[in-house]
Amino acid sequence: MVLCIVALVVFAVLGIFSAKYREYAREAFGCVTRTVMLRPCDTGFDTKIKVKITSKLSRLSPKLGQSVFKHYAFVSMFFAVLFFGSMGYSAFSLYNYFAFGNCNGPESSAFCAINALTGKTELKKPLNFDGLAYGDPSAPNVLIEYGCFTCFYTRQSEHGLKAFIANRSDVYYVLKPFPVLSHNNSYEAVQAAFCADEQGKFGAFRPLLFDNQDVILSEGVAGLARLAVNASLDSGKFLDCMASKRTVPLVEKYLSEGKQVGVYGTPTFFFNNRSAVGPLDVENFQKFASGQPFAIQTVFDDGACPAPLGALK
């Protein structure tokens, strides 16, 4: 019976790709159905599978075929346990992946196969606390954000982030701008942010950037210039800064850092030794910071603007 369940799953999946496995899937289904309905499974399916496996193995190695044949009950039970165990662990990993962004669980940024498949590789600890900072650099806790000014999710996180750090004098917050290059003018927005920082006006410029993402996307530098005026920046100096591209090295620095850290989507947060990818509200920021399980604020997708392959210049 156990073997029939395993066989049903395996052959059902294989049957998607090759018609020759569909008959086995049907037989396994019949066997499972009969057993579930408390009728004996007399299809002989388990015997067929045993013969198929041992005959193939004996062609490769007579001794191996003999060993499997003699101990078939044990071998099939062993693989069935392995199968169900790995299915259970995979389900748990999937839960962790969707709940916490890493299939190893909320506390981990270790390697996860799902992350690798989706391009979301293991996150490493940031190398330094450079960036657009807020708070006391000597504070015991550091919250680092890799965020993109044109990213919807980075914007979504702003409210919770603001509320969180407003009440945490023990937290030193650092924004490392990480433009998602598939967004129009995302790179220029980061240049503009550093140009604003030159004038000491990044704090006023930041909310305008997030509140006018559509302007940035559609108008580019012209739109950024208008926003700079609204933030009371010196327009001439701002435009000169943008035209000279002197903040480009900074943009490249944080892009490169983000690549080294393994950032695969924005926003990505690091609070001491924990990481989170996706927007958080204030409650979940608190949980994130205190080491409790938390949830990113999205239901239908993974809640991050992806950094596409080859995005880094």
Added chain:
Amino acid sequence: MIDVRKDFPLTQKVVYFDNACTTLKPQQVIDAVVGYYKDFPGCAVRSQHRLAKRAHKEFEAARVRIARFVDAKPEEVIFTKNTTEALNLAFSSIARKGKAVTSVMEHHSVLLPLRKNFSQIEYVKPDLKGDFAEQAWLEAVGGASVVATHLVNNTISTSPPLHAIVKAARESNALVVVDAAQGVPHKKVSFRKGGFDLMAFSGHKMLGPTGIGCLIAREEVQKEMKEFMVGGGTVETVSLEGQAFFSNVHRFEAGIQDYAGGIGLAAACDYLDKVGLEKVALHEKAVADALDKRLTELGVEVIGSKNRGGLVLFNVPGVEPHEVELLLDELAAVAVRAGAFCAMPALAHLGYPKGAVRASCYLYNSLQEVDRFADAVKQIKALSGR
């Protein structure tokens, strides 16, 4: 040794040792069957156009050829679907009841219709090898109204002492019904000389098509038999008040018959006649003896008496019979059958209630196939580690 393998192209792809279940078909039989459908697919007897007339002519000619094959009269040949239907027809139709005598070695197609129609049945048992003592039959047949037995057994291909059984049955005025499904394909059988009253066999076990069989019934016995299945083709006249059945074999052949099957069976009879059944019997015995020898050398348990025909029953130690069956197919494209072969009491009596593996030979099997079979059995035995 016979060499007819060219007439059976499938023998190039498969080592076919499941002939007791059904046989391969030569092109001559296939052509005969196709010929009916292609050239004269008419409604014999009922219609009078040229196709129907030809169908009738060929079908009745087939009846004559089949009758000749088993040394019976055409008037004694009743076409059925198979041996099972023939035996059901026999036991349901004969008027006499009373005690029936049969053996534990019979096929279910003998036992079950007997049980359905007779409340008193005595079973004769052979020894544990399957050999019957004549005396056991003689003691049982006394007072019987019907004796039903096999010509050749389908599990170990032994035969009961038919001559003595028929003689004893005559003395008791008992009808002798013979299951000849495994006999007619493999040796020359004379219905007339055998002294049987009713004899059943199938076409598909003798190179013929499936869906056709025969009940050979002596005309005197036919008079005792009531109709089994009735309908069109069995009656001369029908009115609202009653009907008049045919007095000949047609009253047992209801509905449109399997004309293609009958014609194909006749072609199979012709083929076997051409090869010579005596040669067939010797050939398959030689192949079966070679199988027996190779299996014994491998330490495989061969079951049953050595007084057997072209069939070997065996078990591989440490491997279930159905596993052997599947492994032979998987490893070497060897076709055998495993289980109880529709003869559960027989296998239980021989001491193998879980069944065994049966390799049954026929005229197209060869000694080279025996080698391939033996090599595969050796591999299977190695799997069990014994």
